Amino acid sequence: DTGVSQNPRHKITKRGQNVTFRCDPISEHNRLYWYRQTLGQGPEFLTYFQNEAQLEKSRLLSDRFSAERPKGSFSTLEIQRTEQGDSAMYLCASSPVRGPNSPLHFGNGTRLTVT
């Protein structure tokens, strides 16, 4: 168990640029989640996958955000035309398929700063 890995750890970008983050889940975990967390708040759900299928996407997620998990392994989260309000910690988590009580295993996140 090497844990959930996220890259990069930090990203600074100018407003209007596109950014892409990568998440490598624990290898035997079928579910993969993306969350966004701002200072002083809990993680806010963005989307989740079971294998390669994206099963749910938050209504809060604008069209500028897209996530993929093409082979059911690693996932990418892309933000197009970044805005200052996108500045946050982006967390990825994975879990095994064991029903709704499966614990989430989180990576250490990618901190995005949009200037």
Next chain:
Amino acid sequence: TQLLEQSPQFLSIQEGENLTVYCNSSSVFSSLQWYRQEPGEGPVLLVTVVTGGEVKKLKRLTFQFGDARKDSSLHITAAQPGDTGLYLCAGSPNTGGFKTIFGAGTRLFVKA
């Protein structure tokens, strides 16, 4: 909307004191989980409670799930500086699917 509300938002106590933090919802959850998060890291699972009325203990931490499965509490006995962190409750709304939502957290600071 199915929200998890946590209280208090912030707690600063002296080493050795006891404390309780709460997680409440108007909706029923099939289970609730408690996580602890330190700065610059992702949340780490402490416990999952599944059965209404369930009590689980993890050393000095006691977790309780409400009878109606709408609320939970975390009690820490004799807090230590190492308990400092953000405590988050989380759950999957009882509407099908496996989305997990989080409360805003209780930030605990234990002074030596």
